[in-house]
């Protein structure tokens with residue numbers, strides 16, 4: 001089963017080739033046009049996808065072909081676009097203009113090559129990114145998905161049975177990082193910079209509000225307000241407060257976010273009895289979260305899993321692996337498939 005997968009939900013244009021559940025290539029074009037605006041500008045994202053999608057898909061096919069040609073003893077004929085068995089695309093959720101570019105590209109290709117289409121839900125793909133490389137979690141597993149737009153705890157009973165058992169009622173964890181970073185005067189996206197400064201700081205230096213939210217749900221909007229009021233008060237006493245305390249501020253913000261996340265994850269393990277625990281999404285690149293997950297897992301006897309960095313942020317490899325399971329399940333989309341900014345699972 002040879003799949004070409006396309007991801008274009010936000011500001012990354014990506015294409016990947018997956019053969020029998022193995023990822024052969026995963027190309028990602030990051031869009032830099034948004035940096036000076038402090039956030040993703042939808043219209044610019046769509047335009048950049050238009051420019052990137054053909055070369056990115058072409059690069060993914062060529063890289064896969066090169067890998068196949070190198071494989072010892074394979075004796076495989078040259079691999080090209082014609083050898084693809086299905087074309088997968090991200091259908092939802094995401095920016096509608098961005099999704100449209102990927103969907104239309106996939107549909108055109110399917111029509112031209114006379115191959116079936118597979119529609120993939122982006123958040124399910126973030127979860128199933130954990131199935132790309134060894135060691136893989138056995139089912140059932142829990143996945144804490146922490147990205148720029150979502151924060152969810154998912155119970156995965158099988159590739160076809162994924163249930164959201166908790167989620168944020170306001171901001172996502174990635175937004176909590178980025179908005180706090182903005183208050184600290186850091187450029188967008190601030191998450192990776194907070195991570196960097198936090199390494200040199202004391203996580204207990206300052207205390208920020210932790211919300212009390214029922215069940216397995218999260219809230220991060222209060223943290224942003226807490227950071228804002230704290231900084232306003234301190235800046236009145238010392239206008240250089242932030243510059244003097246950047247590492248401690250970042251470490252304390254990061255510590256608070258990780259605490260909120262891990263408390264609910266522990267609760268989810270307790271309630272479900274499932275001890276295979278994964279993380280996914282861009283925020284799972286955070287070194288503090290990775291360490292905290294490993295330590296908590298060790299303490300509580302969990303098996304923990306974190307995808308490689310390139311499979312944590314937006315990428316087509318996760319779309320491809322999800323599509324592989326859908327192919328096995330005969331779950332194909334029709335040529336009238338259309339994207340959706342939001343969608344139920």
Ligand code: ATP
Nearest residue numbers: 147148149150174189191192195282283285286314
């Ligand atoms: P979604 O998948 O919900 O539609 P998205 O795909 O835009 O959103 P990702 O690309 O998965 O989100 O993740 C981006 C987020 O991850 C940003 O908020 C960014 O700041 C955050 N992030 C990336 N690296 C780190 C890090 N090392 N520490 C903290 N946050 C990080």
Ligand code: MG
Nearest residue numbers: 010011012314
């Ligand atoms: Mg992104």
Ligand code: FE
Nearest residue numbers: 122147313314
């Ligand atoms: Fe994403």
